[in-house]
Amino acid sequence: MTTPTFDVLISEVGPRDGLQSVKATMATADKFRWIDALVVAGLREIEVCSFVSPKLLPQMADAAEVVRHALTHPGITVMALVPNLRGAEAALRSGVHKLTIPCSASEAHSLANVRKSRQDMVEEVRAIVRLRNDIAPGVKIEAGLSTAFGCTIQGEVTDDDVVWMAERVVAAGVDEAGLSDTTGMANPAQVRRLFTRVRAAIGDKTGAAHMHNTRGLGLANCLAAYDVGVRTFDSSLGGLGGCPYAPGASGNVVTEDLVFMFEAMGISTGVDIEKLIAAREPLQAGLPGEPIYGMTPLAGLPKGWVGVNHS
Amino acid sequence: MTTPTFDVLISEVGPRDGLQSVKATMATADKFRWIDALVVAGLREIEVCSFVSPKLLPQMADAAEVVRHALTHPGITVMALVPNLRGAEAALRSGVHKLTIPCSASEAHSLANVRKSRQDMVEEVRAIVRLRNDIAPGVKIEAGLSTAFGCTIQGEVTDDDVVWMAERVVAAGVDEAGLSDTTGMANPAQVRRLFTRVRAAIGDKTGAAHMHNTRGLGLANCLAAYDVGVRTFDSSLGGLGGCPYAPGASGNVVTEDLVFMFEAMGISTGVDIEKLIAAREPLQAGLPGEPIYGMTPLAGLPKGWVGVNHS
Numbered sequence: 367m368t369t370p371t372f373d374v375l376i377s378e379v380g381p382r383d384g385l386q387s388v389k390a391t392m393a394t395a396d397k398f399r400w401i402d403a404l405v406v407a408g409l410r411e412i413e414v415c416s417f418v419s420p421k422l423l424p425q426m427a428d429a430a431e432v433v434r435h436a437l438t439h440p441g442i443t444v445m446a447l448v449p450n451l452r453g454a455e456a457a458l459r460s461g462v463h464k465l466t467i468p469c470s471a472s473e474a475h476s477l478a479n480v481r482k483s484r485q486d487m488v489e490e491v492r493a494i495v496r497l498r499n500d501i502a503p504g505v506k507i508e509a510g511l512s513t514a515f516g517c518t519i520q521g522e523v524t525d526d527d528v529v530w531m532a533e534r535v536v537a538a539g540v541d542e543a544g545l546s547d548t549t550g551m552a553n554p555a556q557v558r559r560l561f562t563r564v565r566a567a568i569g570d571k572t573g574a575a576h577m578h579n580t581r582g583l584g585l586a587n588c589l590a591a592y593d594v595g596v597r598t599f600d601s602s603l604g605g606l607g608g609c610p611y612a613p614g615a616s617g618n619v620v621t622e623d624l625v626f627m628f629e630a631m632g633i634s635t636g637v638d639i640e641k642l643i644a645a646r647e648p649l650q651a652g653l654p655g656e657p658i659y660g661m662t663p664l665a666g667l668p669k670g671w672v673g674v675n676h677s
Numbered sequence: 678m679t680t681p682t683f684d685v686l687i688s689e690v691g692p693r694d695g696l697q698s699v700k701a702t703m704a705t706a707d708k709f710r711w712i713d714a715l716v717v718a719g720l721r722e723i724e725v726c727s728f729v730s731p732k733l734l735p736q737m738a739d740a741a742e743v744v745r746h747a748l749t750h751p752g753i754t755v756m757a758l759v760p761n762l763r764g765a766e767a768a769l770r771s772g773v774h775k776l777t778i779p780c781s782a783s784e785a786h787s788l789a790n791v792r793k794s795r796q797d798m799v800e801e802v803r804a805i806v807r808l809r810n811d812i813a814p815g816v817k818i819e820a821g822l823s824t825a826f827g828c829t830i831q832g833e834v835t836d837d838d839v840v841w842m843a844e845r846v847v848a849a850g851v852d853e854a855g856l857s858d859t860t861g862m863a864n865p866a867q868v869r870r871l872f873t874r875v876r877a878a879i880g881d882k883t884g885a886a887h888m889h890n891t892r893g894l895g896l897a898n899c900l901a902a903y904d905v906g907v908r909t910f911d912s913s914l915g916g917l918g919g920c921p922y923a924p925g926a927s928g929n930v931v932t933e934d935l936v937f938m939f940e941a942m943g944i945s946t947g948v949d950i951e952k953l954i955a956a957r958e959p960l961q962a963g964l965p966g967e968p969i970y971g972m973t974p975l976a977g978l979p980k981g982w983v984g985v986n987h988s
Contacts (some may be wrong), residue, residue: 519979550977553941581979582934582972583941586896589865593904617972623893625837630864630894633857661893661928668862670832 374628374672375411375598377574378404378621379651381432382413382447385425385447385605388656394428398435398654403645404603409621411443412436413466415598417453445508447479454494455501464496464506467491468546469535471528472517476547479512481667488534495539508573509535509543512561516551523561529567536568544573544598547587550580550617554590560595576600579659584619584628593631599624604646604658610667620660622646626667634674639667648654683947684911684985685939686722687714688885689932692743693724693758695917696736699967705739707963709746713955715763715914719948723747724752728764744771756819760791765805766812775817776809779857780846780949782839783828786859790823797843804951806850819884820846825871827862836871840878843922845878855884855909855957858898861891863930865901872905887911888930890970893971895930896938903944910935915957915969931971933957937978945985950978 381401385392393399397414404412414436418425427447436444445464448454458467469487470476476484491509498505514528532543545560557575565572575591575598579582588599605620625637641662650658692712696703703711706961708725715723723748725747726954731738740757747755756775780798787795802820809816825839843854856871868886876883886902886909888895899910916931936948954974961969 494874509942516979516981518980521979549979550976551939555942555944580972580976581937582931583896583938585894586900589897589900620893624890627864627894627897631866633866661891665891668827668832668860669829670827 370636372621374592374633374635376621376625377411377413377445377598378409378414378603378607379576379598379600380602380604380606380621382416382426382445383600383618384586384602384604386423386546387607388425388653390653390656391425391427392652394431396648397428397432399648400645400652401432401436402439403641403648405442405642407438408419408635410441410636411445411464413445416447416449416510417457418449423495427645430456433462434455437461439499448494448653449677451493451497452488454497458498458502459645462505465494466508466510467494468512469509469531470512470517471531472513472520472523474520475513475517478519479519484531484534488531490536491523491535492542499539504639505540506541508548509540510546510574510576511535511543511645512546512548514545515556516549518549525563528560529563530588532564536571540571542571542573544570544600545599546576546577548584550578552577552587553583554586557587557590558594560590561596568652572596574598574600579605579617579619584617585623588619588624589627592628601640604649604660606649606656606658618660620662620663621664622660627663629673632674639673678731680945683945684689684908685903685944685946687720687932687946687948688722688724688756688909688911689720689841689914690724690887690911690929691715691908691913691915691917692933693727693737693756694911694929695913695915697734698806698918699736699964701967702736702738703966704965705742707788707959708739710949710959711956711963712743712953713750714745714952717752718956720953721752721947722756724758724869726769727758727760728768729760739878741767741771744768744773748772751879757843758911759805762804762808765808769809769813769816775819777819777821778804778805778851779823780842781819781824782842783824783831783834785831786824786828789830795842795845799842799849802846802851810850817852818850820851821857822846823855823857823859825856826858826867828864829860838917839871843875847882851882853882853884855887855911857869857887857911858889861889861894863888863898863911864894865897868898868901869905872902872907876906883907885909885911890916890928890930895928896934899908899930899935899970900938912969914953915960915971917960917967928970930972931973933971933973937973939965940984944987952985
């Protein structure tokens with residue numbers, strides 16, 4: 367049996383990015399049901415939790431347990447977010463396949479989000495890489511360059527600042543560096559320009575596009591990233607989540623609409639949209655009353671829809 | 678004094694497409710206030726009404742009066758939709774600058790929407806062109822090829838069908854033929870392919886992209902159209918409107934988000950976003966309780982926003 371290959375990888379961030387952005391805490395058993403439904407829909411990479419102080423984020427207190435459950439699904443990549451060395455150690459010991467470390471391209475956002483300068487954050491990344499090499503050498507590490515397209519605190523973030531940070535984290539040993547539109551300020555021209563510049567600087571270590579739909583441009587920005595060679599896209603089911611430390615920012619790209627766009631274009635994702643829409647049920651059951659988004663689930667699939675043929 | 682030129686033309690369709698899609702009828706004086714606010718925001722082309730039987734669409738009973746008011750604004754192009762020769766005659770006598778005629782690319786939609794086959798519709802267009810040549814030769818005529826990207830009744834619409842219709846209406850004498858995603862089924866790959874094919878067939882007579890946001894792809898499809906040379910885009914303030922004869926379809930592209938996307942990319946529209954957002958007030962005052970959409974008005978403009986410099 368051969369593993370099917372797909373044109374793009376949708377990295378589902380809802381169980382981490384979504385759940386840590388809402389006030390309510392989803393029960394552990396509900397998280398399991400939701401993650402199971404995401405796997406059934408065909409998602410192959412899921413950011414299932416973050417390893418942070420449960421005092422700061424009680425929503426993530428069951429992180430190790432959630433990882434343990436996710437690891438029972440063969441064939442998927444189980445990711446966790448870690449903001450520092452302490453979180454990384456817990457994550458690595460939990461058995462995750464991949465870590466993502468948020469690293470602000472904006473100095474002001476870095477200080478507000480993790481209370482570290484960008485240079486200090488690079489040193490933290492270096493320490494995490496060293497620990498990974500010692501105790502879990504098979505685990506991949508991604509740096510997610512947040513506020514890469516603009517910052518609600520300092521305003522503009524220059525392309526040079528982003529490229530500088532991408533080069534530093536790669537030099538510190540990460541396997542890939544992605545670009546995050548934390549604040550929903552990206553536009554398609556900037557996405558094309560910046561991913562092209564970052565790729566020129568760090569080549570195949572260029573990672574995912576993590577776009578927000580704050581001003582409605584989420585899918586247009588994903589299209590723009592695809593146009594310049596990006597093949598991994600972060601999104602969250604029902605558009606749950608955003609960045610609690612970037613005031614006024616909200617709205618991850620909706621996985622359902624993103625998958626619809628790519629599949630309609632003939633670009634295979636490996637995801638079954640009908641099963642993906644069904645995965646909204648456990649999400650809603652586990653977070654009663656929480657608003658979720660998405661146009662494709664409301665409109666339904668077009669008449670005659672077949673998606674990409676994977677036969 | 679020279680007239681400033683801009684990179685793209687945003688053709689605001691709200692007062693026609695939006696108002697004829699909602700049940701309530703906006704009072705004539707409220708329409709005037711709304712249109713005035715749209716002009717103040719810098720919109721240069723506005724589809725202000727349709728000339729149809731007031732029994733079918735009481736929302737448009739004041740069409741001639743609305744045109745008369747819109748014509749008091751110098752420098753804007755006043756458009757009206759006409760479904761047939763009778764409407765065209767009334768529109769031409771009202772003094773509009775431009776007519777748009779919906780012409781379905783799908784035979785099934787054509788029969789449902791105007792009770793004519795596509796060939797019969799081409800003959801109607803020919804008769805309208807003849808009348809225009811006789812009584813108002815300065816007026817431009819656009820055919821809007823509806824269901825160009827798919828039909829909720831017949832499903833797929835082939836590219837050949839769309840090109841066939843584009844060639845026929847141009848042969849019948851229209852000045853331009855645009856493509857409408859009436860049913861929200863378009864995807865960016867299809868938009869690029871189909872506009873490129875239509876341009877190969879009818880050249881500079883290729884008209885506007887009229888995209889819907891039914892499945893969240895409205896802006897991505899506008900970006901795709903821009904990429905292949907389209908420079909006129911239909912949208913409606915607050916995303917008001919859709920197509921009442923295409924069940925399940927809804928949601929014009931939101932003018933506020935479309936203008937934000939282009940201006941953020943450095944593509945000038947001539948529209949002032951803050952004044953555009955202010956134009957939502959008369960719209961809401963004239964249609965109390967009617968839901969309107971748009972992400973940019975909710976999120977606000979990004980810190981440090983300047984838009985495109987028109988100095």
